Amino acid sequence: MTANGILQLALFLVLVLLLTKPMGAYMAAVFEGRRTWLSPALRPVERFLYRIFGVQEDEDMRWTTYTFAMLMFSVVGGLASYALLRLQGVLPFNPQHFTGREMTADLAFNTAMSFTTNTNWQNYVPEAVVSTFSNMVALASHNWMSAATGIAIAIALIRGFSRHSVDGLGNFWVDVTRATLYVLLPLTTVMALVLVSQGVPQNFAPYAQATTLEGAKQVIAQGPVASQEAIKMLGTNGGGFFNANSAHPFENPTPFTNLLEMLAIFLIPAGLTHTFGKMVGNTRQGWAILAAMTFMFVGGLGVCTWAEAGGNPNVAKLGVMTTATPGQPGGNMEGKETRFGIANSALFATITTAASCGAVNSMHDSFTALGGLVPLLNLMCDETIFGGVGAGLYGILMYAVIAVFIAGLMVGRTPEYLGKKIEKYEVRMAILAVLILFANVVLWTGLGANLELSPGKDARTFADAAGGEEAAFVKAHPTAFWNHYNNSSPSTYYGATYNNVNNSGAHGFTEILYQYASQTGNNGSAFAGFTGNTPYYNLTGGLAMLIGRFLMIVPLLAMAGSLARKRVVPASAGTLATDTAIFAVLLAGVVLIVGALEYFPALALGPIVEHLQMIGGSLF
């Protein structure tokens, strides 16, 4: 770790903390329906939208109605995306002339669910599979909708705490409209323009053909990158325009854009903690939440940076210099952009997995065992460390309810959070949400690590599609279809689902584990190298993302409904204070012990043993 590196990490943290308050206060004003400086321009638009869609602005929805509206919004959006992806061959803005066959049914399902759930897991190479139209209409639209949905749900949960003795949690359509219009639209507009100024392309041109100095032909993909890049970061979506994501010079051309993109990831999640404080009438409550998040974030960042800067001792043993010098970054540079180096790669990786963004500027798969453990652990904290837009806040509030329950008992009262009694219903919903997320990761991983879909444990690649050998194989082993690589003919049949890993041993296990953790947490980053584009992984991944998103949201909205109905118990000296440093520490402890400790056996068999093996000299 160099002083320069530490300075950059500190600069980032300071900027996040400085932006939290103005961002949070602004969003509180927006969702409480107060006038903001953008109202003169946006309020008429907002009203017009309500008129054409028939939204009754003052209709207050019960939690069931709110949930139903949210689910319908997502289901319709998801189905539409599926249809558009499948039909991209006949739709306009297809300068790449994709036929539509690239998007197989299972891949389209995975992709549609991925963007609907704010995951942006990409089992495909975007520039080789997705047309400009698909990118903008079927996918980027979800970057907005899923982000706005996340914010709306966080706001509804906040209202559960801030309101009392009422049934209503607000109006989903109004919340989604305001989140889009007042929050996402202005921010993305500004950010896209700044990105363009830094050299990010924004056009509808066909891919450029270039001849390199060596005389080789090269195809350079381009398109409306800046606009998608902005929402990809601000909406913590993470789905790249290019396969290389934010490591690609067109997505992330300069150190400045790198900083900007990292800030954009945390901007809304951090701001929402302050919005929370504002709306519940005590800003210290928001700061306590932010403190718990920051505490966990800095811990993870420290380990990740230290591990990456330390590099692999086995490399050092070979006489390669791994210590940093003014001329070279040292440490583990495999899979990292030299433009970003150790500090900014570790920082980006920690940020993107803490917040459920999933954009990457380095390959997490190439991190050292412990360096890669941090992003994985971030995912396993159920996206509570800043988390996705909205998702981070409602995730950590889920843990806050559990923390308050245990700590509240310890101070000798029926636990209360923000004046609301935490009783069996709230506890049941919070623990149910935790349980669903955990089950979703470990059950899929357990299955993926062992399922044998065709005879023989080895993958089988056919040399020639025309030979008929492949057809005969599939006919003899129909189940093999489920784990064959899409988009290629002749294709590879992986047989067992554990053959899709890029590396053998413990590292391969981590790849599978990481995939489902990422999908459950709606993160979308990958331990790249893993081959996910097979029917099996497309389908199970799509399901994992749906469960991770909606089966977490429904219990939390039910909890919000129950909380809103409760009376407020006035605070006294006997009430557990939840706006203190000790509560922040406790909250972080509960996330780590209740949320992440359950993954210890899995981690022991993945990154932990890999690290010990690395010390012992064996590599994969």
Added chain:
Amino acid sequence: MVTDIRDIPVAAAPPPEAAGYKKPKHAPSSLFDPPIVKRAILEAFRKLDPRHVARNPVMFVVEVGGIVTSFLLVRDLFVGAHAVLFNFQITVWLWFTVLFANFAEAMAEGRGKAQADALRRSKTETTARRILADGTDRTAEERVKATDLRKGDLVVCEAGDVIPGDGDVIEGIASVDESAITGESAPVIRETGDRSAVTGGTRVLSDRIVVRITSNPGEAFIDRMIALVEGARRQKTPNEIALTILLAGTTIIFLLAVATLVPFAAYSARAAGAGSPPTVFLLSALLVCLIPTTIGGLLSAIGIAGMDRVMQHNVLAMSGKAVEAAGDVNTLLLDKTGTITLGNRQAVEFIPLPGVAIGELASAAQLSSLADETPEGRSIVVLAKEKYGLRGRELSGHDTEFIPFTAQTRMSGVDLNGTRIRKGAGDAVKRYLVEAGGSVPGQLDQIVTGIARAGGTPLVVAVNDRALGVIHLKDIVKGGMRQRFDRLRAMGIKTVMITGDNPLTAASIAQEAGVDDFLAEATPEAKMALIRKEQKGGKLVAMTGDGTNDAPALAQADVGVAMNTGTQAAKEAGNMVDLDSNPTKLIEVVEIGKQLLMTRGSLTTFSIANDISKYFCIIPAMFAVIYPMLGAINFLRYGPGGALSTPESAVLAAVIFNALIIIALIPLALRGVRYKPMGASAVLRRNLLIYGVGGVLVPFPAIWIIDRLLVLLRLA
């Protein structure tokens, strides 16, 4: 035969400092009383019944683990398998874990059971003297069995009779020995009015009373008491249910974590090319270590012990819910008289008018009070004696006539050889003076209002037509009350004093006693309105009461403690009955309620924090063949003898620690965590440090020691 039963000392409210943690009356004194332990051991085995264990999701999982491993062990014995000693030990310790939890619960119940037995013995077959049905002639009686009595029957009880059932005294007055119920040997007075409730099974010591029976057989107070102390009707309280859900949730999470370890291990074995997935014995061991067995095993014991602690304070809580609610109380309504102040006002000062010698005033005041048997009257005599050396004089003879207090004159006094000495309320004496042709000095009003403003009661003393001065009667605040209210304030509880006094007097006493607020000129309606107002603001209200007119408020309050001396209606309305009839005890009940919740929360934290250490020895041991390098994170490998530690000893040590910690924490569960009145943040910091950080650290050395012992004993 006692001539006047009022001479019998009434079971006096203990002084406030003694009302704290005094020696329990019913319960055996030691926590581990040999007969109770013996019974608990037997009970622990009886409670292995799966239908019983199923009530507790955590222990149920352990028991299922025990059953499965037992079955496999027997099968292995026939098939002939390896590691039988290890598997046998794991199985045995799984069963011990369940047994220890059962033992904890049985221990908690033991004290109540012993007490219930004692109560049952006192419930002997009695006959009742029932007044014949028409009820017009209250001397015509018939003898019936107590069990034949029905609600509304009238019975006669005379000295020596056992009162056959619960009821209200509707005629007469008697002293009653209630030691069977309260454990208090001093007799109490029962008469019509606010001290009318009598309890079946108690004995009349003197006089004759007529009692209207208020309960049918089997529903009597003593029956309810037996059921309560025995825990037969114990229902889970709201917080206990919520905690059980949390524990069940974490149990399912860990069940999944352990179950998915099988496919994870299968992958790893394939990847490493060595070993095989862990056996069911190992998996069961890991599962039992991870699920919160410590709190799961002690949870019901904590609840029962909490109820029992309330009982040891001689308070009968009708449900655990009431005790739990006591911990949540925000507002405490306390009657001024008898709770905050000693029941009676006392003379503290004689203030003479100008030109009157203080001795003369004291003498007149004493003379006027000689025949006044009220506590106030007696205190005047005592003050005159102590301060001015005036001995009580024997007044007799034809020329002495005592004038008793009447509601019309509002004065009392004595006519002595034609000298009329009077004392009474200011305006009454003034009127008397004017009628007698005397004058009212200007300073008199000044003195009277001065005393009233200070919260005292002024009594004007006059001789013939001349006013001498004023006696200052004062409410005496019980010792230590201010400190108790400070303690309550530290816990975040607001105290409100309820009094019939005027606002001026009330404010003064409130200030002296240190309560937060007061309700002056309180009527039952005003009291009720206050409770409703507080509850509307989301607060929980506790109060004590005894009279029939308290019943609605007792029912409305979240915690209503009825005095045992009170009326049957009050006892029915409240959710607790204080057998000692000591109103300040409410404070202890609040503390017990808080302590109950704290104990649950602290042990939950401890239980979950324990998991960290267990992971660090079981996981490496479990994968010793597949990934031997994982041994590096096994803390048992470090320190002296580390090389001898085996994977078997590591797993066994964790399982044994996990079982023994339940036994080790039984005293804590029964006694409750140490409670100090302080603010929530301080309590949290303290308990988090002890049970959170302690919970993380303690198992490391403990498991390490067990591991070494196992190696030494060659058990693993």
